Amino acid sequence: MANGGDQFGLADRPNSDCLDSPKENKQENLSFTLKPAASPQTVSSQVAASAADPDGMERIKVILHDRELWTKFDEVGTEMIITKAGRRMFPCYKVKVTGLNPKTKYILLMDIVPGDDHRYKFADNKWSVTGKAEPAMPGRLYVHPDSPATGAHWSRQLVSFQKLKLTNNHLDPFGHIILNSMHKYQPRLHIVKADENNGFGSKNTAFCTHVFPETTFIAVTSYQNHKITQLKIENNPFAKGFRGSDDNELHRMAKLQGKDYPVVPRSTVRQKACSAGSPFSRDTRGLQGSPDDVVSPFSCESGLNCGSPQELLSAPPVHYTHPHPHLQPGQQPQGYSYSKRKAEENCSPRNHQHPYKKPFTGGSPSEEDSYYHPSSYPPPPPGLSNLPTIGLTDSPYSSDMGQRQACMFAGSEPRIDEFNCTSWSYTRPLPTAMTPVEPYPPYTPHPPYSSSPQGSRLSALAHQSSPSLGEHIPHDPYQSQSSGPRSQSFQSVPSRQLGSPLREYPRYKPNLSPPLYHTLDTHTHIRCGVPEWSGAS
DNA sequence: TCTCGCACTTT
DNA sequence: CAAAGTGCGAG
Numbered sequence: 001m002a003n004g005g006d007q008f009g010l011a012d013r014p015n016s017d018c019l020d021s022p023k024e025n026k027q028e029n030l031s032f033t034l035k036p037a038a039s040p041q042t043v044s045s046q047v048a049a050s051a052a053d054p055d056g057m058e059r060i061k062v063i064l065h066d067r068e069l070w071t072k073f074d075e076v077g078t079e080m081i082i083t084k085a086g087r088r089m090f091p092c093y094k095v096k097v098t099g100l101n102p103k104t105k106y107i108l109l110m111d112i113v114p115g116d117d118h119r120y121k122f123a124d125n126k127w128s129v130t131g132k133a134e135p136a137m138p139g140r141l142y143v144h145p146d147s148p149a150t151g152a153h154w155s156r157q158l159v160s161f162q163k164l165k166l167t168n169n170h171l172d173p174f175g176h177i178i179l180n181s182m183h184k185y186q187p188r189l190h191i192v193k194a195d196e197n198n199g200f201g202s203k204n205t206a207f208c209t210h211v212f213p214e215t216t217f218i219a220v221t222s223y224q225n226h227k228i229t230q231l232k233i234e235n236n237p238f239a240k241g242f243r244g245s246d247d248n249e250l251h252r253m254a255k256l257q258g259k260d261y262p263v264v265p266r267s268t269v270r271q272k273a274c275s276a277g278s279p280f281s282r283d284t285r286g287l288q289g290s291p292d293d294v295v296s297p298f299s300c301e302s303g304l305n306c307g308s309p310q311e312l313l314s315a316p317p318v319h320y321t322h323p324h325p326h327l328q329p330g331q332q333p334q335g336y337s338y339s340k341r342k343a344e345e346n347c348s349p350r351n352h353q354h355p356y357k358k359p360f361t362g363g364s365p366s367e368e369d370s371y372y373h374p375s376s377y378p379p380p381p382p383g384l385s386n387l388p389t390i391g392l393t394d395s396p397y398s399s400d401m402g403q404r405q406a407c408m409f410a411g412s413e414p415r416i417d418e419f420n421c422t423s424w425s426y427t428r429p430l431p432t433a434m435t436p437v438e439p440y441p442p443y444t445p446h447p448p449y450s451s452s453p454q455g456s457r458l459s460a461l462a463h464q465s466s467p468s469l470g471e472h473i474p475h476d477p478y479q480s481q482s483s484g485p486r487s488q489s490f491q492s493v494p495s496r497q498l499g500s501p502l503r504e505y506p507r508y509k510p511n512l513s514p515p516l517y518h519t520l521d522t523h524t525h526i527r528c529g530v531p532e533w534s535g536a537s
Numbered sequence: 538t539c540t541c542g543c544a545c546t547t548t
Numbered sequence: 549c550a551a552a553g554t555g556c557g558a559g
Contacts, residue, residue, distance in 0.1 A: 081555085084540075088553070168539085181538080221539050222555090229555075238554040241545035539559100546554070 055193055055206035056101055062189060062210040065094035065158050069235060070214040076227045077127055078217035080185075086165030086176040090236045093161040093187055093215060100151025100191075107147040107192040108154060110161050111139055112177050115184030115216050122224035134180045141190075142177060148194040168221060179219040187215045 053059065064070060069091045070078075081087045093110065100106060114136050121130040142164045146153065167176040179185055192207040223229040233239040 090554090222557095233555070236546095236554065237548095238546055238552085240547080240554085242555055541557100541559085543556080543558105544554100546552100548550100548552080 056099070056104075057191070057193065057206045057208040059099040060191055060208055061098045062191070063096040063098075064212045064215070065096060066091055067212075067214065070212070073228065073231055074214040074216065076231065077225055078215075079220045079223055079225060079228045080166055080179075080217045081223070082166045082168040082179050082181060082219045082221060084167060084169045084172075086167045086172070086174055088162060088165055089187075089217075090232055093164065093189075094158045095189060095210075096158055097154050097191065100155055102150060102152035102155070104151050105148040105194045106151060106154060107194045108144040108159055109141050109147065109190050109192070110144075110164060110187055111141045111190070112166075112179065112185045112187045113139065115186045118184065119180075120182050120184065120218055125225070127218065127224075130182075133183050136180075140175065140177050142175075166219065168219070181219050181221050184216060184218050186211060186213070187217075 073091060080089050097108070114133060117133045118129040119131045119133050120127050122128075142161065144159060144161065145163070146159075165174070165176040166179050167174070168179060168181055169176075170178055172178055189210045190207055191210070193205060218224075223232070233242045233244075
């Protein structure tokens with residue numbers, strides 16, 4: 001249980017000092033760059049940042065909605081069901097975003113990256129590492145259906161990613177995010193500036209990434225920890241039928257069972273049985289490797305960044321490894337975020353777009369619209385730089401399509417060279433147009449995603465295929481963070497500064513399939529740029 | 538472990 | 549009312 005919080009070991013994060021934002025009720029995440037002088041963010045300071053942050057990305061703050069609920073799950077060890085058809089996440093990922101320029105258009109998207117390189121098992125009422133993680137799959141991005149939209153739009157109300165679905169089907173044709181069961185993951189939010197001047201592809205594309213450690217979870221095909229089952233039943237309206245408190249239930253159960261069984265809902269029973277608490281909290285973490293303390297989440301390179309998300313993605317650079325952590329002065333407490341200014345464009349010719357195309361068999365996804373896009377995976381941000389042009393200007397679609405979802409795939413392998421360039425495509429909802437070419441990405445054993453540009457390089461160094469956050473990092477950046485004040489604040493790092501290396505995912509072989517890239521006209525693929533930050537170049 | 542159909546729920 | 553999201557439990 002709660003012992004410490006996460007069982008995954010994620011929880012504790014360093015508290016960074018960076019900002020502490022006021023965490024009071026809610027904490028907000030602040031993102032700020034840590035530029036050297038950057039002031040922490042008070043509001044005022046944020047404003048001031050403009051010079052250095054022309055795009056204002058550093059002023060963006062993101063607050064995780066229902067953080068208390070996320071924390072409850074996190075303390076037990078959040079599990080998210082993954083199914084062939086796709087399963088929503090619960091708790092639902094919703095955020096409040098502030099600090100956006102009301103008139104500027106932004107694209108909000110999410111991706112879910114490996115939390116570490118391990119495969120887990122749940123035995124003896126606790127999670128433990130059983131081996132090395134499977135190669136990551138092609139990373140897919142879930143573009144919020146309202147994208148692109150103005151800052152005013154995003155700020156008006158909570159931004160919900162409730163339609164995002166998780167699947168274990170490597171050939172998923174719906175554009176859902178593909179994950180491996182019994183592996184740990186970390187959702188990330190990316191905010192990409194999409195103004196008219198620079199469509200996605202432009203080199204100046206600015207973006208920032210926000211990570212809330214308490215949203216880390218282990219993907220499962222069926223719940224392992226009864227406590228999680230219970231929390232889901234108690235909090236998810238759709239599972240109300242399993243709530244057992246009442247007699248009703250018992251009766252109900254009886255009916256269902258039709259038999260003589262005792263009629264107590266299992267979950268209830270289980271719970272009780274287990275109630276002892278989850279042992280694992282800490283244990284698990286140990287598993288992860290991170291010693292509890294450890295943690296430094298991210299080391300900051302220049303001191304600037306501290307754990308940038310990127311890092312998360314990417315393998316931690318060398319820095320990472322540093323264990324201990326104490327946070328460096330720039331770190332932050334709760335979530336972290338980083339922002340990058342622009343990516344340069346280098347596109348490497350390489351991107352392969354991989355053509356795979358397959359007919360979309362699946363029939364059209366009924367779901368609303370899913371689109372796939374290749375992208376470089378992980379490093380989102382970096383990649384982001386290349387977002388396709390959606391309609392920045394206004395895409396006609398945007399609103400209409402409110403529903404559509406877009407996904408980007410990671411496509412090509414990101415190797416270093418290549419990886420600089422990422423291509424993204426964005427599809428619109430047009431059905432026809434959209435047909436994904438390849439609906440299914442072939443499953444590649446290795447994932448495509450490498451993330452960051454630099455990553456590639458680094459990665460090489462790092463080598464590890466797994467990018468997981470945890471791994472390199474002394475594990476879980478989050479961990480450290482989580483503990484304290486979690487969530488909210490992030491660090492933002494200027495992208496350039498991030499030198500992070502990224503994690504690399506197993507690279508994907510070109511042959512394998514690149515992600516699909518299809519493209520219809522609609523989407524464009526934008527450029528690849530290398531993020532400045534990339535490597536240290 | 539994972540998949541499937543089920544009854545139940547929300548939307 | 550229909551569609552879709554839930555966990556359950558047998559296979």
